[in-house]
Amino acid sequence: MNQSWVILGASSAMARGFARRVADQGGSVFLAGRDMDDLRASAADCALRGAPVAEALVFDARKPVGFQAIYDRLALEDGMLNVAVFVGSMPDQSDIDKDPSLIDGVVTDSFTGPARFLQGFAPMIEERGGGTVVGVGSVAGDRGRIGNYVYGSAKAGFATYLSGLRNRLTRAGGHVVTVKPGFVDTGMTWGLPGMFLVATPDDVARDILKAVEKKKNVIYTPFFWRYIMLIIRHIPEAIFKKMSI
Amino acid sequence: MRWKTAEYTGWGRVLKATGDMARPERVSALKSLWADSKGPAIGNRRSYGDVCLNDKGRAIDMTRLNRMVAFDPLTGILEAEAGITLGEITQVFATKGWIPHVVPGTGFVTLGGAIANDVHGKNHHGAGSFGQYVNRINLLGANGKTRIVTPGDTPDLFKATIGGLGQTGVILSAEIQLKPCASAIMDVRENRAEGLDEFLAMLDRSTATYCVGWIDATAKGSTLGRGILEEAEIRDHTVQAKLSRAKSVPRDAPSFAMSAPLVRLFNALYYRRVPQDGRRLDRPMQDFFFPLDRIHNVNRLYGKNGFHQFQCVLPDATAREGLAEMLRAISKAGLASPLAVIKKMGPGRAGFMSFPMQGYTLAVDFQNRPRAAGLIADLEEITLKSGGRIYLAKDALTRADSIAEMYDELPDFTRVVNAADPKGVFLTDMVRRLKLRKIKP
Numbered sequence: 001m002n003q004s005w006v007i008l009g010a011s012s013a014m015a016r017g018f019a020r021r022v023a024d025q026g027g028s029v030f031l032a033g034r035d036m037d038d039l040r041a042s043a044a045d046c047a048l049r050g051a052p053v054a055e056a057l058v059f060d061a062r063k064p065v066g067f068q069a070i071y072d073r074l075a076l077e078d079g080m081l082n083v084a085v086f087v088g089s090m091p092d093q094s095d096i097d098k099d100p101s102l103i104d105g106v107v108t109d110s111f112t113g114p115a116r117f118l119q120g121f122a123p124m125i126e127e128r129g130g131g132t133v134v135g136v137g138s139v140a141g142d143r144g145r146i147g148n149y150v151y152g153s154a155k156a157g158f159a160t161y162l163s164g165l166r167n168r169l170t171r172a173g174g175h176v177v178t179v180k181p182g183f184v185d186t187g188m189t190w191g192l193p194g195m196f197l198v199a200t201p202d203d204v205a206r207d208i209l210k211a212v213e214k215k216k217n218v219i220y221t222p223f224f225w226r227y228i229m230l231i232i233r234h235i236p237e238a239i240f241k242k243m244s245i
Numbered sequence: 246m247r248w249k250t251a252e253y254t255g256w257g258r259v260l261k262a263t264g265d266m267a268r269p270e271r272v273s274a275l276k277s278l279w280a281d282s283k284g285p286a287i288g289n290r291r292s293y294g295d296v297c298l299n300d301k302g303r304a305i306d307m308t309r310l311n312r313m314v315a316f317d318p319l320t321g322i323l324e325a326e327a328g329i330t331l332g333e334i335t336q337v338f339a340t341k342g343w344i345p346h347v348v349p350g351t352g353f354v355t356l357g358g359a360i361a362n363d364v365h366g367k368n369h370h371g372a373g374s375f376g377q378y379v380n381r382i383n384l385l386g387a388n389g390k391t392r393i394v395t396p397g398d399t400p401d402l403f404k405a406t407i408g409g410l411g412q413t414g415v416i417l418s419a420e421i422q423l424k425p426c427a428s429a430i431m432d433v434r435e436n437r438a439e440g441l442d443e444f445l446a447m448l449d450r451s452t453a454t455y456c457v458g459w460i461d462a463t464a465k466g467s468t469l470g471r472g473i474l475e476e477a478e479i480r481d482h483t484v485q486a487k488l489s490r491a492k493s494v495p496r497d498a499p500s501f502a503m504s505a506p507l508v509r510l511f512n513a514l515y516y517r518r519v520p521q522d523g524r525r526l527d528r529p530m531q532d533f534f535f536p537l538d539r540i541h542n543v544n545r546l547y548g549k550n551g552f553h554q555f556q557c558v559l560p561d562a563t564a565r566e567g568l569a570e571m572l573r574a575i576s577k578a579g580l581a582s583p584l585a586v587i588k589k590m591g592p593g594r595a596g597f598m599s600f601p602m603q604g605y606t607l608a609v610d611f612q613n614r615p616r617a618a619g620l621i622a623d624l625e626e627i628t629l630k631s632g633g634r635i636y637l638a639k640d641a642l643t644r645a646d647s648i649a650e651m652y653d654e655l656p657d658f659t660r661v662v663n664a665a666d667p668k669g670v671f672l673t674d675m676v677r678r679l680k681l682r683k684i685k686p
Contacts, residue, residue, distance in 0.1 A: 035271055
């Protein structure tokens with residue numbers, strides 16, 4: 001069966017690793033984002049690797065008027081329609097402390113923008129009776145911490161949304177994978193202090209595709225973050241509030 | 246774009262640098278950072294010494310700009326961003342019937358690095374160097390403008406960019422000519438050579454497209470220069486051949502791993518691996534081209550102090566005597582590692598500072614021990630005396646005046662790069678150490 005993937009935030013390192021792997025397996029890719037020169041280069045790369053269709057599309061989480069054009073383009077494809085969401089933004093928490101209006105952007109980029117896109121996309125999955133949604137959240141969404149709790153709370157909201165969407169799409173034959181990466185070696189984490197056990201974007205991409213094949217619901221990548229977060233989630237709040245991790 | 250302050254090294258891990266590094270993931274990010282902070286580009290850091298180091302300065306890591314952007318199946322011309330590795334190009338294209346004309350001994354080298362070091366491969370005697378198959382380079386210059394550099398329109402800038410150690414600018418992308426291949430399997434013949442004379446005679450007699458010799462650098466006396474000659478052709482049809490399993494060296498090996506008795510023992514066994522009357526086998530292309538790439542972090546075998554690779558080329562006329570003298574010095578010192586390679590080179594080169602010359606090239610790894618630098622200095626002397634050359638991509642120790650003597654086009658190189666980059670934005674540790682450019686900081 002033809003597989004088409006629309007990839008939101010396709011300029012990110014994880015998204016590019018994912019698109020390459022889909023292309024290697026012969027899937028079509030629609031790379032959606034804002035930097036069109038960059039997306040066109042990635043689309044060319046995917047086409048050379050074996051994607052039957054590889055196109056760059058405009059997507060801005062903050063401009064939902066543009067979403068319809070993407071739905072319309074995808075509707076022309078046969079087979080299964082899938083979507084992978086890699087968008088999100090993480091300004092320094094100290095910048096947000098200085099300018100609280102930044103919160104709106106973080107929540108739109110990491111939660112409400114993609115949620116709105118998926119809300120419009122879900123009927124296409126229901127109509128075709130199948131298809132997968134991959135939503136990339138973050139371990140930061142598992143518990144609010146002093147260092148990035150605005151980003152974390154947006155990702156937590158997104159994870160809850162995905163859980164509900166999974167509940168809805170399962171009855172139509174669709175599937176939703178929630179991905180919670182730990183530290184990944186991307187532009188977002190480049191040069192940040194305190195990084196450890198850092199995974200490559202390609203490792204994450206491989207884990208995501210494996211989770212899609214096996215119809216996993218929620219994955220941590222690399223896998224051991226499940227246990228790290230298990231511990232962190234179980235620290236009593238009375239203690240956690242005094243910690244700085 | 247955030248900068249990251251880090252200590253980093255080349256593949257040999259002897260020389261170190263500490264500096265600020267940026268790793269743009271999009272060309273637009275690179276260009277916006279270019280407005281206020283420029284620096285030399287680095288790739289996967291597979292050069293051994295200080296080609297890729299800029300201590301106390303800035304460097305741009307290009308490995309995330311790694312896409313193939315256009316391919317013409319009629320002509321075999323591929324355009325790709327500088328950060329893609331030649332291994333990746335080979336992997337994607339071999340099954341489609343194309344491979345790069347030239348690949349070096351590791352697939353982890355980036356396209357930009359292959360150009361900036363004008364690398365060569367096991368087919369240099371016939372095919373020449375990597376730079377000879379580069380049609381066009383998109384170069385981000387010190388002035389912030391992107392230029393198209395070609396051998397026809399900008400011959401001097403082209404010759405200063407190929408093998409130019411990044412001194413003319415940041416290579417953003419390049420167009421290279423691929424060659425057709427009928428399969429991704431190599432038909433390999435291995436034969437023993439019992440000593441140096443026989444080895445050189447076998448290299449001379451060989452008509453193979455790909456030809457490389459492993460040499461037992463611990464052998465002495467009548468067996469001096471013994472080894473195994475590998476000759477290979479690309480098979481004309483696909484057959485089954487198993488790719489060896491990927492392995493990894495988890496941590497630095499203890500220093501005795503490269504002690505003289507162990508290396509002698511390993512080499513003796515490795516030599517006898519090939520039967521006396523030779524053998525034939527099918528090997529996947531990646532295994533043949535990039536034999537050590539399946540072992541990740543293989544450089545850790547040399548221990549935490551790192552290692553040097555000495556590589557020289559000696560012209561035909563002096564090679565026999567020069568190589569014998571070198572091998573005697575190496576085996577006498579007892580410092581050799583199992584990795585020692587000999588091959589024949591043709592005249593093909595594409596830049597002012599390109600390494601190749603017609604003759605024979607010898608490459609030997611030495612663990613970084615107190616006596617290694619002295620031995621390498623002796624080998625440098627023999628190279629000079631023989632009218633040969635040392636490979637900058639491997640170098641960490643050579644003296645500046647020796648390099649000036651070995652590279653007769655150095656004045657042309659200096660003139661062109663100083664015009665392209667008058668302020669010395671792209672200076673690196675190697676360029677300063679070897680005084681390749683005269684710029685006052």
